[in-house]
Amino acid sequence: MAALLRHGAARRLGGSMVQRAQAAVAEERRRLGPRLIHTEEQAQEEITRKIQQKKEELYDVISMAQQSFWTSSSSNKRLLEHLAVQVNPRPEDHKWRRLCFSRRAKAVLDTVGYVAATGVVASVAVNVVVYFIKSYPKDRDAARAMIREEMREAREAKTRSGLKEH
DSSP states (O other), X not given: OHHHHHXXXXXXXXXXXXXXXXXXXXXXXXXXXXXXXXXXXXXXXXXXXXXXXXXXXXXXXXXXXXXXXXXXXXXXXXXXXXXHTTSOOOTTOHHHHHHHHHHHHHHHHHHHHHHHHHHHHHHHXXXXXXXXXXXXXXXXXXHHHHHHHHHHHHHHHHHHHHXXXX
């Protein structure tokens, strides 16, 4: 009986120690959790900032290269136009303003071209449908007349062949 009491007391003490350890682990997780989230957000912000910095640097380098006839190319010009709308605003830079305007104007013209092309395709489709609707009854009547004529000829041929056999 004494051994049972000792075993029960040790078990209770061990159980409370386990509970304390579990509580300490839970507390540590709760305390470290926000740090992990915070550090992930900081890492994302750092990467975003580095990307923006590289865009700024690339814009500056290509802009300087475009001033020279020897290093100017159409692919660099398109890239510069693309970067102009992604870098921080530079209202004092006339080249930046021109590139931003050019990019916006191209976007508007692309949209207008798309709408115009869609209108042309829709117009052609409607005209094709109208043509077939208008011409279909004529074709149908002509086809029926041809079928009637062939059937009449077949009946006449059958009656003639029937008369020859007798």
